[in-house]
Amino acid sequence: MESQRRSFGDDTSISPELDRLIRQRGRDLRLRKLDQQNAVKIVNHLIDSLLEFLKNNDDQPFFRDISVLTSGSYYEMVKINKPNEFDIMLKLKVPRLVLSELDEYQGLFYKIMLSKATRTEIQHFLLEDDRTISATKIKAEMYRLVRKFISNHFKGEGWVIRRSLVNSPAVTLEFKAKEKDDYVMSVDIVPALEVPQGWPQAARAGPNIKNWLGKKNCRQLVSKPVYFVPKRPKGRNLKDDAKESWRISFSHIEKEMIQYHGNKKTCCESYSNKCCRKLCLRLLKCLIEGLKQQYPKELESLCSYHGKTAFFHVLSDRVQDSLWSPGQLSVSFMKVFRYFERCAMNGSLPHFFVREHNLFSPPAFPKRAIVFLANVLTEQRELGLPALKAPSPTSALVPAVIHPISGTDSIVASERFFKHIYVCLLVIIVCVGIGCLFKK
DNA sequence: AGAAACTAAGAGCAT
């Protein structure tokens, strides 16, 4: 009995050293105010100018009527180490839409059509049927506009547009300071369609937050619109619909849940009722980054969104504010960690809003990677979380942006590119070889 | 549309 409790979910066994490590690391992860000031000056200038450019641009009226939705960890206030990644969603005004879920993707990817024919500006972004909104066309135009903006207004100011990746919804801008090579920032700009007319069927049940945030807040959140970003599922040989597909995004809901995270309204209102929920998420993000750095190949499909999702599941189950008091930091973090570990062991991490979609299912997350992750997490726990110790401040500057919406590491695509080259070379060599044989 | 009010969190200082 005793030993069984120890091997499952027993959190009483946190050693003083582990407790100290968790607290120390939690402090180190803070963003320095000076870094923030420097970053914000540059990034806000960029975003303000980009908005002005888009609102006044003459050649693409559809992108004139936009509004900004800041998202991602910086704007959720859970960014760790350095303020070097910013996520901006640009909401595009669209007429009434009809969504149809793509089979095989359990409610995450959709084909989006206009509910009736239109003569508004969106007509240039439709497929031949004059109804279906083309994700690739919208993304390509976003890219073209951002590139035009940079070359017209930001020449030589340190901003470079990153090569577009087929699986990412974002146009990514990178900032490199001239003097300091190591100073890198990135801004992801993601076009998004707003769908105010209720959540799609797959998410209709709503997130499991009634006990945690209360029925009233739940109703409020569920009455908000959902967004769709131009992202196609992973994999080769996609069907035509999948190539033009949109992925549902709950970034704005996630941001709100992180902001109003308490069971009681008074949570984090003053000193006396501070809680450690956000800190737990930061620590989990740190651990994930550390592991990805240590095993980049094996954990290629792992991203911070998996951690965030697990975190939400724990919050919705462990609702009492008192359980999350700062004094309970290490206990709380280990609860989150153990849940994440169990998800990996079971190969099951349901999307928080689209519950039938398992984020730990192949092909997006290969079986091998799940098994590897489960083993690595167990090992981490047994060794006292060495991955938290890894000094990552410099590594955080390596421009491997994990996008919360895209949920994939941007580096993946470039690796695939090189694989293609290898394969091509191999084929050529074999052909030449065969040719030589025949000559003989 | 822009200013004011409000919130969160880092910094600094005292204990």
Next chain:
DNA sequence: ATGCTCTTAGTTTC
């Protein structure tokens, strides 16, 4: 280390 205030950035509201 912990408690508290001040400052700044982001958001909301009018």
